[in-house]
Each structure stands twice: as C-alpha cells, then as structure tokens.
Amino acid sequence: MKDKGRKDRGTKGWNHMADEVILLSDGGGGERMIDLVRREILSRFGPADGSGELARLADAARIESPGAALAFTTDSYVVRPLEFPGGDIGRLAISGTVNDLACLGARPVALSLALILEEGLERALLGRMLDSAAAAAREVGAAVVCGDTKVVERGSADGLFITTSGIGVIETGRRLGAEQIRPGDKVLVSGTVGDHGIAVMSRREGLRFEAAVQSDVAPLWPLAETILAASPNLRALKDPTRGGLAAAVNELAEAAGVRMRIDEAAVPVRPAVAGACEVLGLDVLNVANEGKFVVVAPADEAEAVLRAMRSHPLGRQAAVIGEVLEGAARGPRITLRTRIGGERVLEMPYGEDLPRIC
DSSP states (O other): OOOHHHHHHTTTTOOHHHHHSOOGGGGSSSHHHHHHIIIIIIHHHSOTTSOSTGGGOOSSEEEEETTEEEEEEEEEEOOSSSEETTEEHHHHHHHHHHHHHHTTTEEEEEEEEEEEEETTOOHHHHHHHHHHHHHHHHHTTOEEEEEEEEEEOTTSSSSEEEEEEEEEEEOTTOOOSGGGOOTTOEEEESSOSSHHHHHHHHHHHTOOOSSOOOOOOOOOHHHHHHHHHHOTTOOEEEOOOTTHHHHHHHHHHHHHTOEEEEEGGGSOOOHHHHHHHHHHTOOGGGSOOSSOOEEEEOGGGHHHHHHHHHTSGGGTTOEEEEEEEOOOSSSOSEEEEOTTSOEEEOOOOOSOSSOSOO
16 A cells, blocks of 8 residues: 555655654644554455445444444543643543544444553542543433443553543434535534644643633534534534644545635634644644534535534534535645635645644
8 A cells, every 4th residue: 555645745754763663643633644544454454445434534434224324433532631721531532432423413322431540540530530521421411331441550551541432323314424525515614723732732731821722622412413403415524633624624525536725714713722823833723623523514505504503502603614626636635725815735734743632
C-alpha cells in the first residue's frame, strides 16, 4: 500500500526511524494516522479489494440486522490532564462514543466501559470520573451494560485510560454518510471550533488567557435528533475531533469524491480561542472539538437545519460555512476562502499539534 504521507509531503518530516517506530504524530487524526490505519490495520483486517465497512473509516460501523439497522463503535481515551476546564475523561469517553453513533443517525442504547487504572490513582479522583461518565450516559438515556477493569504498574497509564464501545439503533430508511454527499450541498458547523483542544492545553501547560476557555465536550444525540427532524434528506454528520475541522471536511470530501469550499470568516471561533491559537502558533481549524458536528445538508434544507441547531442549547452558534463542489481526480479537496478575500488549500493536518487531548 502506498505511503500517503511520503507521496504528499515528499521527505518533509520523514526519516528511517519514523518508518520503523510509532510516533505521537501517528495518533493525531491527520495524514500520519490515516497512513498507519491503512498500512497496518486495513491491510490485515479489510477485504483485499478495499471494500467493506471497515474500509469506510467512518465514525461508526453500520450493521444490518433483521428488522433494524444498528451502529457499532469503539474508542479509547487518553487525555492528559484527566480533569480540564469544562470536562474530564469520564464525560469525554461517554460523549465521544455517543457522538460517533449519532454520526450515523443512531440512537445510543448500550455502552461498555473498560478501565485501565494506574497504581497510585486516587480513589476519589476515579470516583469523580465515573460519576461524570454516568451523568453523561443518563443525558442520552443510554445504559452502561458491560466493561472491564485492569490495573497496571505505576508510571504506565497517566492515571487512567478509558475504552468505551457503543451500540445504537438506526431508524428504518435512514442512511447518513459521505457517500450521500452531492455537489451543491451546504456545509454547516454546529458551533464554535477549537474549544476543547485549547481548554485541555491551557490546563496542561498552566496557561492563562483573558477569558476562560471551556471544553465543549458533550453527548450530542439530542442535537442530532433535532437536526434529523429538520432535514429529511440529511447527507452526513461528522464530529471534528482529532485534526479538528480541517481533518473532518477533508475526510468527508475524500470519501465522497467531491471538493468543498469553506468560508473562513463564516467559521465561528471564540475570541479567547482565536487569541490562544495565535499565541501558541496553532491553526484553529486543526484544533480538536468534542461537542460539535460538521453537517452536510441539501441546499434547500440548509436553512431549516441552521434554525433547528440554533434553537437547541448545543447549537446556539451554528453557522453555514461552505458548499460542496464537483469532485476532481487530482488537486486539493478543500479550498478555504480567507478573511482577506483570497483562497488557499485547507490541507489534512499532517500529525498532531496538541498530543493527548482525547
């Protein structure tokens, strides 16, 4: 299988050692992570012809069963620190799995919770994380029905790692995904971007900003229900986690075989987050979110979707940020109309600007 990072970036950032060992950037949601998944995982578990549910690399897998379609997903959470402004690893783990199910239009019904505990972890801290996870599950009416617990030696796990899996039910006739996207569709985002990544970084590095930055971490199924009710022909939902908005729209466009044009001025960003990114030298479009959707809707349903999101507490600052264009066999998938009126390519992030944020 071709090495995408090597093809697209030449020798920049690559050396012999980078090909032989796993780097932190291999888990960042960008080109390196996609390359790792394709070379090491799909090559072993996916069908030889590149077909099948795993090869879609979607947020969750769609499983057809008699009488209903199900969604199934799993994810691991390794955030540092465990508690951050606006959330913690417990809420993050439940929210992330619920949101992956919601991206297929699936109502979450059953979750698993597996814990890797580091020797020396305070029981009071563990209790707070589990209380937070339980509260997030109750918000969407999902039950934690199974799990596992392991304890590892001191220094092996940053205190606590959590793996969650989830099963959701998809309403008959509903099908969301990149394959549904068509030229002329509108691209929306459900609120401000970059909040989660900057909130985690501020706590980790002891940074102080003029205004407090809170993580947006939240289970989004209630918002998804609102969006689905407003758009009978909704194309796709995507949660822009690792790699941020830039990674999310690039993944959708590549999977759909289309191009997109995003309007930078239309993307909602909190002033404190924009300022923090400027100080830290980060592109806010690459910074992770844990409580937002990227939404692709038909043009004639986009305004209804926008009104519906803005009517919901989790979507007050929603915006239409771009449009879907005809695809091209070569060239960039995403162009960004800049604030000063020009255009530039919005590339898939390469590695990871902010490690250990989800």
